[in-house]
Amino acid sequence: MAVSPLAPDWLAEPRDANELAPALWSSGVARDAQGALAIAGVAATALAAEFGTPLYVVDEVDLRSRAAGALDAFRREFARVGTSATVYYAGKAFLSTEVARWVTEAGLNIDVCSGGELAVVLAAGVDPARLGFHGNNKSLAEIDRAVSVGVGAIVIDSLQEIERVADAAARHGRRQRVRLRVNSGVHAHTHDFLATAHEDQKFGLPLNAAADAVAAIRAHDTLEFLGLHCHIGSQIFGVEGFAESASRLLAVHAALLADGPVPELNLGGGFGIAYTSADEPTPLDELAARIADIVAAECARIGVPLPVVAFEPGRVIVGPSTFTLYEVGTTKDVEVTIAEPAEAPGTATRKYVSVDGGMSDNARPALYGADYAVRIASRASDAEAVLVRIAGKHCESGDILVYADYLPGDVAPGDLVAIPATGAYCWSLSSNYNYLGRPPVVAVRDGVARVIVRGESEEDLLARDAGITRSGKHA
Structure with a gap:
């Protein structure tokens, strides 16, 4: 077969055009x-x-297996270094009531980022305490519903949301657990539209604003601060971006410990998969092991206890x-x-x-x-x-x-x-x-x-x- 001059450089000639990679x-x-x-x-x-x-x-069996495998990898590797890991399925990747049941039966929690996604997982019978709620512009109605049903954690994405979530928690007589989304400034090696931790974008707050935002959260008796959250992008190969982001986050995490507990660190998701035969994503077991080592070493270096570390894979499970x-x-x-x-x-x-x-x-x-x-x-x-x-x-x-x-x-x-x-x-x-x-x-x-x-x-x-x-x- 003659190679077509129109073929991109990465596309190899197939030995057999029927073969399945x-x-x-x-x-x-x-x-x-x-x-x-x-x-x-x-x-x-x-x-x-x-x-x-x-x-x-x-x-179905493959999806269930990938969900269980992701949970096992992160739990195993973080237990090895002396802490625990929590894994949320990123519902935005694909969500239905059946998929919500499959991933929770595999032991994962679920992240949602809209009232509609919340409605799906509630219709699936998922315990609201196993949910995280994302979004850069949650409506007052979405916040109120999330608090009222007992969502496990709301990710605060702006200063205005601190007051909105605190007010909703007060109305419903709850103490709402929250994370603060921050931008680590790390640029993932991915498409510009998929890189979400650089400074000039709509998600989260800059790291230098985290201390004041956390102080505002802690000023409300109706809010419980869990820790920082960062998502550096999507379809990411390798661990370098996660390593640098974790290092920057842990420096702020350490400073926040001076004024109260910070039990958790959420490093987000974005783990890549193969879409073509040229793609070589890092296996999830290897990613989990290397990220666990990085977090443990950095905590030891700066002298802080290992937090619970949370992750939010979606694509790597369902894709x-x-x-x-x-x-x-x-x-x-x-x-x-x-x-x-x-x-x-x-x-x-x-x-x-x-x-x-x-x-x-x-x-x-x-x-x-x-x-x-x-x-x-x-x-x-x-x-x-x-x-x-x-x-x-x-x-x-x-x-x-x-x-x-x-x-x-x-x-x-x-x-x-x-x-x-x-x-x-x-x-x-x-x-x-x-x-x-x-x-x-x-x-x-x-x-x-x-x-x-x-x-x-x-x-x-x-x-x-x-x-x-x-x-x-x-x-």
Whole structure:
């Protein structure tokens, strides 16, 4: 196979365009005897026939296993250095009542960041004491509800929120536990839109404002200060950013101990996953061990007791557990001019493969330029691999799901294709652009598939249009 000059440098030629890179797929995904993709014993063709496409497909056992593994890794490594760890599942990555039950049954707590997310976890029967509540602009109603139901911790994100949470706690006769979100000034090695601890952004307070903010929190009998919270970004590989952030936070943590207890330090989440075969994220066990050593060494150096350390993984738990299934509608070979080298310009072919979803079910490529992989799901093929671009059906030139990968050259209308690692920030960022209904979410376990989030029909979309009467005529 000739390498396409349009292929990005990081994209390697596949030995076999049917091969599934294990790092990108859930543990339950394989090809069946007919060559079709199967998850937990259920073929992609059967899923498409029963539930339609586009379709988010979740490997329930894999997700549960990743949740339990994250908890075990952080608990084990922090116990090794002499303290304990608390792990919150970051609900913003993907949240439904079933997922809320799965992660809490695995022993995790849950972070929410809106009244709607709070409603979901309460509907799932989760103990409110196991919840953290984030958000840079929580409404008065959201704060009041969080306090009234007994949310375990509210993350204070601004000076105004101190008074608002204190007032709500007084009204409900509670002493509300709170954390203070601060910006450590550490810039994670990630997309600018995903880096959340630099100074010029909407979340938290600068570290030099922490002492006064904590003093204001401690001045209220209705508030209990737990500790500092920082989140340095998302899709982070390696521990260097966490190490530097922890060092800066612990210096402030030590100073705060002079005026009262600071039992906890929350280092947030943002641990990266593999979206393409070129990605090499640090394994979570290794991350936990190295961060535990870093925190223990820094506490020893500055002479403070080890706090309880909290983390908030989301993507690393749900991301690889899920793929999105689409049907190919059209294919199109486009001749692209190659400008380099200037003395010998030429052309190359890019095959556009258009599917029945798009940026409404996965906005990340359009938002961040995020790269994904793709494989044919309905069959295997011996055809020579060709460079493809997977496009959505929306009326936007930027509606691209996979910028570059290789598929068998005989990919054709009617084929099913699957994009792996779509569990995080795909359904949760989904929209009704061009009046497409959001796809259903199906969980598969032990050969059985079931809907955990119902897809939207045209009737659902029209039901919100106030200009339509029950008879279907305009009002």
